[in-house]
Amino acid sequence: MNNGPKPSRLSYLTSGIVKENPTLILMIGLCPTLATTVTARDGLGMALAASFVLVCSNVVVSAIRKIVPDSVRIPIFIIIISTFVTIIDYVMQAYQPDLYRVLGVFVPLIVVNCIILGRAEAFAYHHGIIDSFLDGLGKSIGFALVLFIMGTLREFFGSGTFFGKAVLPAAYRAQPMLFAIFPPGAFFLIGLLKALVNKTALGKRSQ
Amino acid sequence: MNSAKIFLAAFLVNNIILMRFIGLCPFFGVSTAVSTSIGMSAAVLFVMLLASWVSYVLYHALLLPLGLVFLRTAVFILVIAALVQFVEMFLKKYVKNLYSAMGIYLPLITTNCAILAVTFFNINYKFNLLQATLFALGTAAGFALAIILFAAIRERLEDAPISPAFKGYPIAFIGAALVSLAFMGFTALFGIS
Numbered sequence: 001m002n003n004g005p006k007p008s009r010l011s012y013l014t015s016g017i018v019k020e021n022p023t024l025i026l027m028i029g030l031c032p033t034l035a036t037t038v039t040a041r042d043g044l045g046m047a048l049a050a051s052f053v054l055v056c057s058n059v060v061v062s063a064i065r066k067i068v069p070d071s072v073r074i075p076i077f078i079i080i081i082s083t084f085v086t087i088i089d090y091v092m093q094a095y096q097p098d099l100y101r102v103l104g105v106f107v108p109l110i111v112v113n114c115i116i117l118g119r120a121e122a123f124a125y126h127h128g129i130i131d132s133f134l135d136g137l138g139k140s141i142g143f144a145l146v147l148f149i150m151g152t153l154r155e156f157f158g159s160g161t162f163f164g165k166a167v168l169p170a171a172y173r174a175q176p177m178l179f180a181i182f183p184p185g186a187f188f189l190i191g192l193l194k195a196l197v198n199k200t201a202l203g204k205r206s207q
Numbered sequence: 208m209n210s211a212k213i214f215l216a217a218f219l220v221n222n223i224i225l226m227r228f229i230g231l232c233p234f235f236g237v238s239t240a241v242s243t244s245i246g247m248s249a250a251v252l253f254v255m256l257l258a259s260w261v262s263y264v265l266y267h268a269l270l271l272p273l274g275l276v277f278l279r280t281a282v283f284i285l286v287i288a289a290l291v292q293f294v295e296m297f298l299k300k301y302v303k304n305l306y307s308a309m310g311i312y313l314p315l316i317t318t319n320c321a322i323l324a325v326t327f328f329n330i331n332y333k334f335n336l337l338q339a340t341l342f343a344l345g346t347a348a349g350f351a352l353a354i355i356l357f358a359a360i361r362e363r364l365e366d367a368p369i370s371p372a373f374k375g376y377p378i379a380f381i382g383a384a385l386v387s388l389a390f391m392g393f394t395a396l397f398g399i400s
Contacts, residue, residue: 030231031228031229031230031231034231035229075285078281078288079285082281082284083281086278086280086281089280090277105229105324105327105331108279108323109320109323109324111280111323112320182391183225183226183228183387184384184385184387184388185384186228187380187383187384187387188381191373191376191377191379191383194376195372196372198371198372198377199372
């Protein structure tokens, strides 16, 4: 059943970062990427919350994969995922109330994030615990990277700051390019990022 | 808050796709032709209304009195998944015409975050049943407006000469940015927050 060389453990970790980046290559999990990246801090906070859920659900799904009946696996995955979402929901409410207020409904909405259910179904259900952990971690890093880039760029142009610290002169910060932090700016920026990714991919293919 | 305001706010000002960024997967996934967008919109309207009602009753009659509010995420998503299955089976058996029109979109709706989001908004805004119904109607109408408008734009983009790097998703995103910019014009009217 095992055809070809077995992919190394490290490749499970690294493939999610660039080659199979969830947001920019597979184009899933777009809602939080656009909605919660007004500042770098919001983007990173959202990414950490989703990463926690993704890694934990991958590990648990992989741990119980041999006792889960095939026909009811999806509802079971959903219950596992929503358990971890509830945990992070309440933890953030208690310890990061400001961040929680900004992210709002997007924290409970992690439960329908296609990346998490997708990895449970496509990877964790067929692989061991350590492999699933590495896969979850890799996909999380890829997701966090895109959210961080989006958040940093939108905050830089939209308010002239980086993690709340002023980086552009006061004259710019008085009248920043508000387009970047409004919804249209998010669509525009991810369009440009995806075009950049396409251009790199096209360049590689023609060589 | 009066009823017309809730409907219009959900429809235009706080448009679920273009202003709140919820439900983007079907927005980009099925908006390649106007006909599929209409089918998807009808399915969303139907399920969104049912999900609002069921989640409202469950939340106020079961979770709140029993002190189980922390279970809402798990309960709502499971109820929506079961509801979609049930609706699909019911339509298949009794309403053949409707099933053939929107049947293929129904399974996709379980993972449509717009449905789950509306049930959460209904609770966060402390709506009563009538307000929740209007909010669901307005949101579904806003979803339909955005996705159908956008599908019409994408049909034209097919024939436009676009540089290879921008073909497909990038130009769709930039088109969405322009539609979203138009919707920002409504922001000053009124909104719910």
